[in-house]
Amino acid sequence: MAIEFPEALLARMRTAAKVGVLTGAGVSAESGLSTFRGPGGLWQNQDVMELATPQGFARDPQKVWAWYAWRREQALQARPNPGHAALARWEAALTARGGTFELITQNVDGLHQAAGSRNVTELHGSGWVLRCTGCGDERIDRTHPLPELPPRCAKCRSLLRPGVVWFGEMLPERAIISAQAAAETSELFLVAGTSGTVYPAASFVQIAARCGAVTVEVNLEPTPLSGKVDYSFRGKTGEWLPALLAAAERSDA
Ligand code: BJW
Ligand code: ZN
Numbered sequence: 001m002a003i004e005f006p007e008a009l010l011a012r013m014r015t016a017a018k019v020g021v022l023t024g025a026g027v028s029a030e031s032g033l034s035t036f037r038g039p040g041g042l043w044q045n046q047d048v049m050e051l052a053t054p055q056g057f058a059r060d061p062q063k064v065w066a067w068y069a070w071r072r073e074q075a076l077q078a079r080p081n082p083g084h085a086a087l088a089r090w091e092a093a094l095t096a097r098g099g100t101f102e103l104i105t106q107n108v109d110g111l112h113q114a115a116g117s118r119n120v121t122e123l124h125g126s127g128w129v130l131r132c133t134g135c136g137d138e139r140i141d142r143t144h145p146l147p148e149l150p151p152r153c154a155k156c157r158s159l160l161r162p163g164v165v166w167f168g169e170m171l172p173e174r175a176i177i178s179a180q181a182a183a184e185t186s187e188l189f190l191v192a193g194t195s196g197t198v199y200p201a202a203s204f205v206q207i208a209a210r211c212g213a214v215t216v217e218v219n220l221e222p223t224p225l226s227g228k229v230d231y232s233f234r235g236k237t238g239e240w241l242p243a244l245l246a247a248a249e250r251s252d253a
Contacts (some may be wrong), residue, residue, distance in 0.1 A: 003240070003243050003244075003247065005243075005244060005247045005248075006231065007251070008214075009214065009216065009230075009231055010247055010248050010251045011251075012187065012188050012214045013188060013244070013245075013248035014248055014251065015187075016094075016099070016186070016187035016188040016214075017094075017098070017099040017100065017187065018099060018100045018101075018102075018182075018185055018186045018187050018188075019090070019094060019099065019100070019101045019102070019186055019187070019188045019189070019190070020101075020102050020104065020179075020182035020183060020186035020188070020189045020190070020204070020208060020213070021087060021101070021102070021103050021104065021189070021190045021191070021192065022104045022105070022106070022179075022189070022190070022191045022192070022194065022201060022204055022205060023087070023103065023104070023105045023106065023107060023112070023191075023192050023193055023194065023237075024105075024106045024107065024192070024193045024194025024195065024196075024201075025106070025107060025193060025194070026192070026193025026194060026195075026219060026220060026237060027081075027083050027084065027105075027107065027111075027192055027193035027237045028078065028081075028084075028107055028109055028111055028193075029193065029236075030081040030082075030083060030236060030237070030238035031078040031079060031080060031081045031084070031109075031111055032074070032077070032078050033071075033074055033075060033078050033109060033111075034074075035193075035195075036195075037195050037197070038195075038221075042071075046067075048167070049167075050063065050064075051063075051064055051067050052166045052167055053166050053167045053168055054166055054168065054169060055168075056166075057161060057166070061150040061159055061161075062149065062150055064150075064162075065146075065149050065150040065151070065162075066149065068127065068162045068164075069144070069145065069146060069149060071127060072127055072128075072142075072144050073144050073145075075109040075110070075111070075127060076142065076144055078109065078111060079111075079114070080111045080112075080114050080115035081111075081238045082238045082239070082241070082242045083192070083193070083236070083237035083238040083239075083240075083241045083242070084111050084112055084114070084115035084117070085115050085116075085242070086241035086242040086244075086245045087103060087112065087115070087117055087241060088112070088115040088116035088117045089116075089245060090245055091103065091117055091118060091119065092116070093249075095118075095119075100119070101119060102119050102121065102178065102179075102182040102186070103117050103119060103120045103121065104120075104121045104123055104175075104178075104179045104182060104201075104204065105120060105121070105122060105123065106123050106124050106194060106198065106201050107122075107124075108122065108124055108125055108126050108127035108128075108162075108164050109127060110126060110127070110128055121175045121178045121179055121182075122172075122175060123165070123171055123172075123175050123176075123179060123201055124164055124165040124171070124201075125162075125163045125164040125165045125172065126140075126163050126164065127162055127163075127164060128140050128141065128142050128163075129141075129162070129163025129164075130151060130160045130161070130162065130163060131160065131161055131162075131163045132153040132155070132156065132158050132159075132160055132161075133158050133159045133160070133161050134153060134156045134157075134158025134159070135153060135155055135156045135158065137153060137155055137156075138163060171200065176200070179201075179204050180204070180207070182204070182208075183203075183204040183205070183207040183208040183211065183213075184207060184208070184211045185211070186208055186211075186213045187212075187213055187214065188213055188214050188215075188216070189204070189205055189208035189209070189213040189214070189215050189216070190215075190216045190217075190218070191204075191205045191215070191216070191217045191218075191219075191225055191229065192217070192218045192219065192237045192241065193218070193219060193220075193237045194219070194223070194225075195219075195223050195224075196223040196224050196225035197223075197224065202224070202225060205217075205225055205228070205229060206225075206228055209228060209229065209230075214230050214231075215228070215229040215230050215231070216229060216230065216231045216232075216233070216244075217229045217231070217232040217233065218233045218235065218237050218240045218241060218244070219232075219233075219234065219237075220234065220235065220236065221234070222234070
């Protein structure tokens with residue numbers, strides 16, 4: 001895809017020693033995983049409060065687990081797409097020249113890591129972590145199907161829950177600290193494939209802008225963040241991220 005990107009943006013991509021990226025469900029859409037909002041989204045015919053809150057889980061753990069078991073199965077079948085690959089390649093190139101690349105993701109599917117990204121902060125946890133609601137024990141488990149649903153803790157028999165962050169829950173402290181620091185110190189901050197409607201995730205690009213980063217959005221459609229970034233590109237991340245990176249590499253030569 002031959003796209004003309006603004007030279008000022010390509011120049012910042014070439015020179016930035018610190019790059020931060022925030023991704024959302026749109027980045028995994030081209031791997032076959034559904035986004036949350038909008039037509040065909042996971043929540044189109046579902047009540048968010050039933051599936052993505054601790055109260056919903058307490059009311060009906062079986063229902064919530066059936067949904068997560070289905071999503072785990074989809075994610076197990078999914079492969080990283082060119083958008084994931086471009087971000088991993090960007091990180092490798094930047095770290096090879098001594099820079100820092102921090103990938104902050106709201107996704108719980110693990111596809112960035114599968115694509116080779118190393119410095120990944122999972123803001124909303126991981127769908128592969130099972131956490132005991134009784135003793136707090138945590139383990140990574142990619143089994144599908146799980147032997148019992150809802151699954152129970154091998155140590156204390158309490159209910160296990162997915163190690164994700166639901167509405168009204170605190171984000172992992174280390175993830176917040178790391179994302180905040182990346183937003184405050186990045187010279188370039190990219191936000192990709194997210195509706196920008198969930199906080200605090202949506203605040204990081206705004207913090208980055210206030211702290212002097214050049215800010216960029218890549219998304220299929222306009223979002224509440226579109227008017228707050230320096231450059232907003234409309235399209236698929238699987239096409240635009242590789243094109244953006246290739247353009248910066250070309251202008252590097
Ligand atoms: C493509 C594409 C392609 C498609 N290429 N693009 C400040 C103001 C107001 C409220 C709050 C606030 N601060 C906190 C809150 C409360 C709440 C919140 O944000 N509410 C808002 C809805 C208003 N936040 C919280 O509760 C957070 N906790 C917290 O803040 O704790 C402290 C606190 C507690 C209580 C009160 C106040 C403070 C926790 C948020 C947890 C979110 N959890 C979920 C589920 C995670 C587990 C799971 O995956 O199941 O996270 S909800 C869901 O939304 C999921 C996502 O990570 C998250 C964001 O969604 P995302 O990724 O943006 O997906 P979509 O579907 O929305 O958008 C996809 C986009 O991609 C679209 O725009 C498409 O066009 C695009 N797209 N294909 C490019 N190929
Ligand atoms: Zn336990």
